[in-house]
Amino acid sequence: MATSDTEALLIRQVRDGDAGAWRQLIERYEGRLIAFVDSRLRDRAASEDVVQETFVGFLTSLPHYDEKRDMEAYLFSIAAHKLTDHLRKQGRRPIDQFGSDDHGRPLEEVPGGGRPASSIARSGERREAEERLLTDAMGQLVREWLGKSDFDRLKCLELLIVKGWANKDVAKYLDLTEQAVASYKFQTIGRLKEMARRSGLSLEHLGEG
DSSP states (O other), X not given: OOOOHHHHHHHHHHHTTOHHHXXXXXXXXXXXXXXXXXXXXXXXXXXXXXXXXXXXXXXXXXXXXXXXXXXXXHXXXXXXXXXXXXXXXXXXXXXXXXXXXXXXXXXXXOOOOOOOGGGSOHHHHHHHHHHHHHHHHHHHHHHHHXXXXXXXXXXXXXXXXIXXXXXXXXXXXXXXXXXXXXXXXXXXXXXXXXXXXXXXXXXXXXXXX
């Protein structure tokens, strides 16, 4: 089913930076997306984070969105990908559309390798803490920028930090100047590092390479 005329208008308004249209789009789909994700995760906070990532992913792909595609199906396909990524990071089985693994078994934790806790290096524990902090801090920034309808910054975050694109590629894809992209990157990494310092951790390696 193609996107309706109403949805097509809404998408064009979001593309034009209309904050009201963006809020309307979120209000229209957020509840259904959270229900879909939470039926798999059974964790409301984590489900809300996945849905926020879904909307960021939608914004990033918006320049190339084909209005012939069904809007709701498109958003749910992005949510499914974000959900799969979340499960893999947790070491859990990716799911199919029915909430089962590829053998038809209910979603469950993948058995661990049996490594004793004493074998986990302290540096490894600190690295895991830093990774958790980075995820939480990025989630906080995403919520802040979603609230401000700061679309360009959201798209840059997704492409630069999550996908690891080069500044020049992001600038070309989003039709921004490389200077603007570099500025967004510098400010974002600075915010993340400051959040880490306040938590007694370090993300000083972030942005290197």
